[in-house]
Amino acid sequence: MGIEKLPEDLLAEILWRLPVKLLLRSKSVCKKWYSLIENPSFISLQHNRTSIAATENNCLLVNQFLGGGNGNIILSFVPHETPTEDIEIFFAGLDVSKKLVLLGPCNGVICLTRQGFNSTIVMCNPSIREFRVLPEPSYKKDYLANLGFGFDPFTNAYKVVKFGYLNPDFSNWEFDERIEIYDLSTDSWREVDTVSPVEFGFRCCYEPCTSWNGDCYWYAYCTSDEQAIFRFRMSDEVFDEIPVPDVILLDNSSERKLFILDDSLALVLYPSGWVIPEWFPGRDFSLNKCFDIWVMAMDEQRVEVSWTKRYSIGPLHAPNYALGFRRNGEFLLESGGGQMMLYHLDTQQIKEYQLYGHSPPECLQVLPYVESLVSVKRHNDHEGHNDLHI
Known part of the structure; x- marks a missing residue:
């Protein structure tokens, strides 16, 4: 049986496994494929199943501002293993x-x-x-x-x-x-x-x-x-x-940022302060930081119940900002000069991820995508x- 004669439900099971780029190309195969891929039900199913499968292999969407005459905004896909794809x-x-x-x-x-x-x-x-x-x-x-x-x-x-x-x-x-x-x-x-x-x-x-x-x-x-x-x-x-936990309210010296960790709302606390990147002329100091990660517990109806401190990390050398979490358990940090550090919450291993250019630290934004x-x-x-x- 040729693939063009497959039942629509079986064809959908095959197509939703393809990456988005190939699905966009597949719309030109025939009218049947075009209609199926454009169907809102297929789009929703494809995204939901891709989201589940992406637990170990989700990419990141990185937003950088590199300055220049008229500005230079770069969005980049950072996949799990394949090379970074910049979208200028x-x-x-x-x-x-x-x-x-x-x-x-x-x-x-x-x-x-x-x-x-x-x-x-x-x-x-x-x-x-x-x-x-x-x-x-x-x-x-x-x-x-x-x-x-x-x-x-x-x-x-x-x-x-x-x-x-x-x-x-x-x-x-x-x-x-x-x-x-x-x-x-x-x-x-x-x-x-x-x-x-x-x-x-x-x-x-x-x-x-x-x-x-x-x-x-x-x-x-x-x-x-x-x-x-x-x-x-x-x-x-x-x-x-x-409400915010009282112990957090009493801490007036920390930065606070909200992220999503393991499909839960997470609040990250860490000391304020800047780190001078190694490439910066005259650099003569660094700053170690500790990070406390609080997670909101939910009941069966997905209603917020209470906050729990799940991780205390550090001291880590030279991160400026918390950037978020990857679904494979990696904690993302700005490591100076608009570069990215990946800290695995379970293995405690640290990786440096070199991004293109030197974006100002406060201009770097990363979203799990x-x-x-x-x-x-x-x-x-x-x-x-x-x-x-x-």
Whole structure:
């Protein structure tokens, strides 16, 4: 029996095992294959099964800003074993003279923007080289924005939430209670009537949101000088607060970052301070750091129950920042000069991963990533209608 005569369910079982690049090429084999690979059910199944299979072999999506005249933003796929694949991006509308921030991923889709003041927002699936420039929100002038990117599984919608401060001058913070949401299915922004995070005493977030199970999380420093984790639930579009352990609140000298570890929310604490890279002229000191990793325990209904300190690591030589976790148990760290260190949580082995160029340490961002076929174009978009070029 020729492969073209295989039953569709058996053909799907074969095709979903292929990498995304080969699936994109396979769409041109025949109309049957094209329809199958474009089917939303196949796309969802392919991503879910790839996510499960990627436990030992997931890649990383690395965001670097290398500076230069007009800026030089590089996204790179870092697979488990094969060589790094750089994707240099040039597109209109997004200011690449300053570093960009990645939000997500959600089912292989990310958002690119500048954290903080008003900036163009781009939704992107880098694995299929597809981009979409979002329309401007209603409120833009003199606005310091916090952005979150997530996925609503009940409506199958990718959403961006925007909230923040009007006319910020760093001495008079006026919180804007208007909360806007962009919905990819309608390609538009709308204001939502929900409790503003100002009701929680929300002050500001220094880090991009962490996306987990479709929702958005921020570690925030509040107006009352307290600290908390805020979540925006994409399904019912409301904010709520997750308490932070008292022992963490008492530690005022550590950096705090939220990541995902073993499909759980993780909070990493480590000393503040910079490490001068070895190649820097006049380098005459280094700094060792210890890292405490707290993980949120969940009940059977996936409701947060309590925090547990799972790991205490170090001292490690010369890391600046925690960058996140790989699904194979590796802890990712910036090791000076925009380079990456991989520390295995179980074996305690350390590997250095040399990235292209010397990105400023604070401009390096790494996300665990699983490729997908999810499109960021709407069905009524004209083919090729995109202001972005690779």
